[in-house]
Amino acid sequence: MRFLDSLALFLLALSVDASRISRTGYVVHEKRDIIPTAWTRTRRLESEAVLPMRFGLQQQNIHRLEEILMDVSHPESPNYGKHWTPAQLAETFSARRESIEAVKTWLEGEGISADRMRLSPSRGWIDFNATVDEIESILQAEYHVFKHEDTGKEHVACDSYSVPHHVKEHIDLIIPTLHFDAKINAVAPKRMAKRDSVPVEGAARNVGKPGVGLNPTTTGKVSKILGQLENCDSQITPDCLRALYEVVYKQVATEKNSYGIVEYTTQAFLGSDLGEFSLLLSKHSNETNTLPSLVGKRPKFVATVNQSFNFNGESDLDLEYGMALAAPLKVTLYQAGDIPEGASFNNLLDALDASYCTFEGGDDPTQDGIYPDPLPGGFTGPESCGIVKPANIISTSYASDEADLTPFYAIRQCNEYGKLGIMGTTILYSSGDHGVAGNSGVCLNPNGTQSIGGTRFNPLFPAVCPFVTAVGATQVNPNSTVFEPESASEQVIFSGGGFSNVFKRPSYQDAAVEGFLTNHPPPFTSTQFNTSGSRGFPDISANGVNYVVAVDGEFSLVFGTSCSSPVLGAILTLINDARLAIGKSPIGFINPTIYSEFFKGALNDITSGGNQGTPGFTAASGWDPVTGLGTPNFPKLLARWLLLP
Structure with a gap:
């Protein structure tokens, strides 16, 4: 008996030890x-x-994502422009x-x-x-x-x-x-567990709510529209932007081309505002009826419950300028999320890529909108998976603080943007309106929390993803004309920029960022920003100050990188038109191209101003974390892209 008791105790000890070893x-x-x-x-x-x-x-093969993307995007690659099919992607990365x-x-x-x-x-x-x-x-x-x-x-x-x-x-x-x-x-x-009966507040899916994330800013109503080029320092219109960036082009391949602008509910445009803006252009521009495709219409599943700048300003701005500059091409509106549930960037990716709904981070109940939505007024249809072919250019004027998301969540989503680039889509994201601070002007504390008094820079996502093009903001300086150099935006908003705390620096950016750090060393240390070879942003800029926008039946003066992204998207859409017209592919992921030696001098270098909303960086010759490589020079960009395969 004692032998059996001892054996039992011995076996129990082995079991405990085995469990400890396993753990x-x-x-x-x-x-x-x-x-x-x-x-x-x-x-x-x-x-x-x-x-x-x-x-x-x-x-599998996710470690090769940047290599594959560079293979179809770098101007010196023999495979430039040979974009992949969805089937090729699935086979490579599943x-x-x-x-x-x-x-x-x-x-x-x-x-x-x-x-x-x-x-x-x-x-x-x-x-x-x-x-x-x-x-x-x-x-x-x-x-x-x-x-x-x-x-x-x-x-x-x-x-x-x-x-x-x-x-x-x-x-x-x-x-x-x-x-x-x-x-x-x-x-x-x-x-399978059911959803709660009340909506929840997840950081990722609140991007469209007033006061949450990146929002344009207005200084109030415009009593008189000036409408002349000599007044572009105080009021920006589409004609000002055409003059600034020398945009003279007549489209010939609109049936082959596409441009998409993303909005997140509860943001919604008013059809009447697009009509008002169209009348403004007819009165003050040589072009007429530039907004025919959405006037008087509403995007499906969006109810404009509230009418104010906070609910309509973003969508009105994006569509009015994106459509005006891309006309006569019909712009596609990607409206993500319903009123009670909202949406995240992942919900957009679900709609563009059917596999993403179940494969790469979509339908995360902790961060993304979940559909069908049983809440009152919710969208009762299934999750939109792969319902549209991605447009050649997609512009998004929304952002979250990088610190709001875990690295795994952000990296998994960033990889999907890389895959869209491999398929030939250009993804643009606004870089932010608070300089080196995050949304609402908050910075990071040493322990990682966020506050107005934080001392560490707070970058924005997805702008920091190395597989998107981050767009900063510039301005026509007071008492200057569109024929003089712009500066970094320093009226009302400050162009977002800095360095990621999650993503390493992509190879296409090495020389440009090292040049800035060496030739224009910032007066900061690793206490303020990540100095360990991380992704710098923005990549490029466009004007983002003093836009005249029709909102709720009146005209307002609007500021933000929310202005810059759709404008750049429209300009790049014209370049795609020219390439498609001669049988070439769309430009796809543009970062390796615009950072290359071949494109040196094709952008207007911005060398004055800074993102000093809080003590931040200063614009300098070459790339800088305020305005990136500069603003578009349309004739030079067009000529270079037409020379590529």
């Missing part, structure tokens, strides 16, 4: 060191609560069978049976429901309930989670974990 093989996959501003930890989440878990699988099996085997060993798991059709995600007790054991995590100081809403997150060392290389990210706003539902583990 020591875990490594931290993601970790958060601080609780986001305005949130307070209140209690541990109940162990019987059920979480809808999603395991994002590592994509998750490896080894990754799928490694994650499934691990989860089965942790008690998640195969019948509880679902592999997404694109083989990018493994989904299952699990109790908090189960998932805390699997991920060595602790889930807590957090309460928002202002709204009183409760949300769920953990501070870190771990995975086995041999599994880490097969996983991109796991949700819900560090992201807030996870949905909790008391349902059986084998069933």
Whole structure:
């Protein structure tokens, strides 16, 4: 008996030791060191609560993304302009069978049976429901309930989670974990969890709400429209922009071309405002009826509940100037999100790429709009997956603070922009309106929190993604003309710029950024910005000051990089027209091209002004983190792009 008791104790000890050895093989996959501003930890989440878990699988060949993108985008590449098909992308980047099996085997060993798991059709995600007790054991995590100081809403997150060392290389990210706003539902583990009955406030999907993210600024109504080129220092119109950037071109391939402008609900344009702006152009321009395609129409599924600059200013601005400069091409409006649920950048990517809905980060209930939406007034149709072919140029005048998102979330989304570039789409994002500060003018504190008094620069996403083109803002200087050099915008707004805290510097930017740091060393250290070889932004700029915009039946004076992005998009659309007319491909991802030696001198270098909303950088010769490489010189850009294959 004593022998059997001793044997039992020995076997129990082996079991305990084996468990300890297994757990020591875990490594931290993601970790958060601080609780986001305005949130307070209140209690541990109940162990019987059920979480809808999603395991994002590592994509094969993702380490080759920049290499492949450069191969079709660099002007010296023999494959320049030979853009890929969606099928080629899927075959190259889908998750490896080894990754799928490694994650499934691990989860089965942790008690998640195969019948509880679902592999997404694109083989990018493994989904299952699990109790908090189960998932805390699997991920060595602790889930807590957090309460928002202002709204009183409760949300769920953990501070870190771990995975086995041999599994880490097969996983991109796991949700819900560090992201807030996870949905909790008391349902059986084998069933899919349902959404909560109330909307939640996720940082990523609030980009279109008034006061959230990047918004244009107005100084009020315009009592008299001047309409002459000599007044462009106080009022910008489409004619001012044509003169500034020497845009003289008649389109000949509109049936082959496309230009898309993105808006996020609750932002919505008024058809009557487009009509008012069209009449303005007819009165003060040689061109007439430049806005025929959307006048009197409304985008589908968008209800303009409120009429004010905060709700209509962004959309009116983007469409009025994008359409005026791209006319007679019909501009495509990508309106993302319904009123109660909202949308994130991922929801747009869902609509452009069917595989993204299930493969690369779409439908994240912690950050993205989830459809169908059962809330009152919600969109009741399914998630829009791959419903449109991406336009040749896509402009977005919205942004989040990079610090609001975890690196894994931002990197996974950034990679999708790279894939769109490989397929030939140019992605433009505004760089921000607060200089080196983030949205609302907040900077980072040493512990990672954000505040007005922060001392570390706060870059914007997606502008910092190396696979998009970030667009800064310039101005016609007071008492100057459109025939004199512009400066960085310093009226009302300051061109957003700086260096990423997440993304490393892309190879196409090495020489330009090193030139700036060497020849114009900024008076800052690593305490203020990331000096370890990170992505610099913006890449290029366009005017963003004193725009005359029709909003709610009147004309307002508007400022922001929200002006700059759609204007640049329209100019690049004209270049695409010229290339398509002679049988060439659209320009696609433009950064490797505009940074190349071949394009040196094709942009108007901006050498005065700075993004000094808070102490920031100063414009200088060559690239700088205020205006990038400069503003477009249309004839020079057109000539160079027509010479490329």
